[in-house]
Amino acid sequence: MMEKQLVFSKAVTTSVDPQRAIRNAEECLLEVRLVENFKTDTTWLYEYEIKGEFGKIEKFLERLKKLGTIEKVYSES
Numbered sequence: 001m002m003e004k005q006l007v008f009s010k011a012v013t014t015s016v017d018p019q020r021a022i023r024n025a026e027e028c029l030l031e032v033r034l035v036e037n038f039k040t041d042t043t044w045l046y047e048y049e050i051k052g053e054f055g056k057i058e059k060f061l062e063r064l065k066k067l068g069t070i071e072k073v074y075s076e077s
Helices: 018-027 056-065
Strands: 008-014 031-039 044-053 070-075
Touching: 008 031, 008 056, 018 031, 018 044, 018 056, 044 056
Parallel strands: none
Antiparallel strands: 008 044, 008 070, 031 044
């Protein structure tokens, strides 16, 4: 019998550039989509939507923290 995995969706705003964020998400076996980018006074921020298993999302967020700052993380409804 095949076990069905729960899929979660979160949005994250970070300073990590799209190329690095997408590569890391793929390595964590997550779906990722760049939603928006905007410039603050000193840096660019990028908002990503990520989907996948909970543990994989947490692993991805830890990787992002090592690569740059995370401004905001919130669950999608």
